[in-house]
Amino acid sequence: MDSLTLCVTNTMMKRWFQFFKQKAYDFRWAILSGVLVGTSYIPFPPWALIFCYAPLWVSVTDEKTSVKDAFFAGWVTQFILTLIGFHWIAYTAHEFGQIPWVLSIVALLLFCAFMHLYIPAATAIAVWMKRKFKISAGITLVMIALLHSLLERVWPAIFDWNLGYTLIWAKIPAYHLADVVGFLGLSTIILLLNAWIAYIWLQQSVLKKAFTHLGALVVVVAALVISGNIHGQGWNKFDGEVHATVIQANIGNLEKVYAEQGRGYQESITRRFTTLSQEAFVKFPNTDIFIWPETAFPDYLDQHLLGRKHTNILAEAMGAIGRPIITGAYSKDEKTDVKVDQSTYNALFLVDAQGNNLDKPYRKTELLAFGEYLPLSERFPILLKWLPFVSNFGRGHGPDVMKWKFNDDVIAWGGQVCYEGLDAAFTRGLEEKGADILVNVTNDSWFGYPFEPRQHLYMTLARAIEVRRPLIRSTNTGISTAILANGDVLQKSPLHEEWSGEFVLKYLKNAPSTFYVKMGHWDWAVYIAVLVLLALVGAVNARSRRS
Structure with missing residues (x-):
């Protein structure tokens, strides 16, 4: 490299460094x-839960901030928070999509760039x-807080998270109020607290006013915690119980893929689950029912398809247990x-020890894009021929329950498969169908360790609080656990290990519907009304100033 080229290169690098240094300072x-x-x-x-958005929001309220700068500032925030909290997208792209690491990182950066655009849109x-x-x-x-709350509800997302979930994760008793406003409602409260903190920061030049607001904020936060604790104690009522044993077989990703494609491992997977169940029954002889995870049985299990090799293995091994x-x-x-498309469904079955269906299976309704269906393929079937490597499961008609005669009672199990547990509306539908116990089966083996398994776990457990029904979660690689309607989380399985555990699921027969199920999920209408009112007040004030 000659001296002129070296000089030009150094100059360009310095300019780029100065450019990024200035942008980093500006934002x-x-x-x-x-x-x-x-x-x-x-x-x-x-x-930093109640002040995490305050720096961004304070900066965009400056008189010199343009709409363009406000959007870009919000974009920077959402990019960084996504990179920190959801970096496991790269691992999933590499492991599930078999994409090289370089392209997986590119996929992550694209995800960070576009997945949470409601944040800059609100600002x-x-x-x-x-x-x-x-x-x-x-x-x-x-207005920023309310717009953020409204947009995060409607923005299309693969992993539908919100700040409300941090309350149940951290065991902050305010999470018990989710049966009134839902976790999205709790997220709105947290966002409004962020706005309040930001306002206090803007009032720092008037110390008396700032300290008055700070004192009021502390009182409100304490009231939320105390009222949540008192409210949660009202759900310590149970009049039924069932002993459920979860089997976590820790099946590898390659085995799962080959079994799904019918290329092998089906017999070994079936025998691993039956063997672990037999061993668990020795440890837990009071077991009333076994819970296996998503696609644990690697074959069809419909009543009209019994008698196949793997159903015979199941019946032979589990027959002696009789559960x-x-x-x-x-x-x-x-x-x-x-001539009719015979789709394969990702389903949840309730069967006896011989494999006989005790109720119609629940077929997964909310499918994962590119993992379980190809977007637009229902309208344009030619896409399936162009992209045959993309799985294309049939879509069920949930939510729905499976009924099981147990002793003198009938227990209605509300089935969720994988990410269906993140959809509050889906679980409300299960409660409205009469679910006594929620059962979530999933396979988190594609998502690495430790972020997604814990995020997915607590976002799923949150549904039990919103509808006040116990929920049991069975996973292939962890974390398997159960939560009661009062919020008590029972034992949790280790990650990426074979494991079995018995859960005593206490429940309330004919439990009442929560306020959230009946009315609380309409809280967004209140936020829209407040936004409209604020806009009208602003318009009137602007007109009066001009006149």
């Missing part, structure tokens, strides 16, 4: 918020309204017309 508060949010979400302790819209209607900084902060099983397996309709 330093947005960067700080990204770090605070990312390090306050599961599995981190929520140390940009609020700043636009502030500038147009001359709204005060305090009202603008409230029913709830298990993930594959389902297929009876062949009645060769």
Whole structure:
């Protein structure tokens, strides 16, 4: 390299360094918020929960901030928090999609760039309204919080998270109020607390006012914690119980893929689950029912398809135990017309020890894009021919329950398969169908350690609080556990180990519906009304100032 080329290269590098240095300074508060949010979400302790967005929101309320700058600041925040909290996307792309690490990292960066655009959208819209209607900084902060809350509810997301989940993760008693407003409602409260902290920061020049607001905020936070603790104690009522034993076989990803494709491992997987069940029954002879995870039985388990090799292995091994099983397996309709697409379904079965169906299987309804279905393929079937390597499961008609006659009672099991446990509306539907106990089966082996398994776990357990029904979770590689309607989390399995554990699921027969199920999930209408009111007040004030 000659001296001229070296000089030009050094000059360009210095310019780029100065450029990024300046941008980092300009958006330093947005960067700080990204770090605070990312390090306050599961599995981190929520140390900055009520002020994590405050630096970003304070910065965008500055009079000099344009709508464009507000959007970009929000974009920086969402990029950083996604990179910290959801970096496991790269591992999943590599492990599940068999994509090289370089491309997996590119996929992660694209995910970080676009997945949480509702965050910059909220800041940009609020700043636009502030500038147009001359709204005060305090009202603008409230509008940002409410816009954020509303947009995070409707923004399409693979992993539908919110800050409310940190409360149940950290065992902060305020999470008990989720049966009133849901975890999205709790997230809204947390966002409004962030807006309040930001307002206090803006009032630091008027110390008396700032300290008055700070004292009021402390009282409100204490009230949320105390009221949540008292409210949760009202659910310590049970009049039924069932002993359920979870089997976690820790099946490897390669084995799972080959079994799904019918290329091998089906027999060894079946025998591993039956052997572990036999060993567990020796340890836990009071077991009433076994719970196996998602697609644990690596074959069809429909009544009309019994008598196959693997169902015979199941019946032979489990017959001596004589206990029913709830298990993930594959389902297929009876062949009645060769011209009709005979889709395979990812399903949940309730069967006796011989494999006989005790109720119709629940077929997974909310499928994972690119993992279980190809988007737009229902409208354009040609896509399936172009991309044959993408799984294409049939879509069920849930939510639905499976009923099991147990002693003199009938227990309705509300089935969730994998990410269906993240959908609050889906679980409300299970409660409305009469579910007594929720059962979630999943396979988190594609997502690495330790972030996603813990995030997925507590986001699923949250559903039990919203509808106040016990929930048992059976996973292939962990974390398997159960939670009672009062919020008590029972033993948890280790990650990536074979394991079995017995859970005493206490439940309340004919349990009442929570306020959240009946009305609380309509809280978004209140937020919209408040936003409209704030906008109208701002418009009136702007007009009066002009006149």
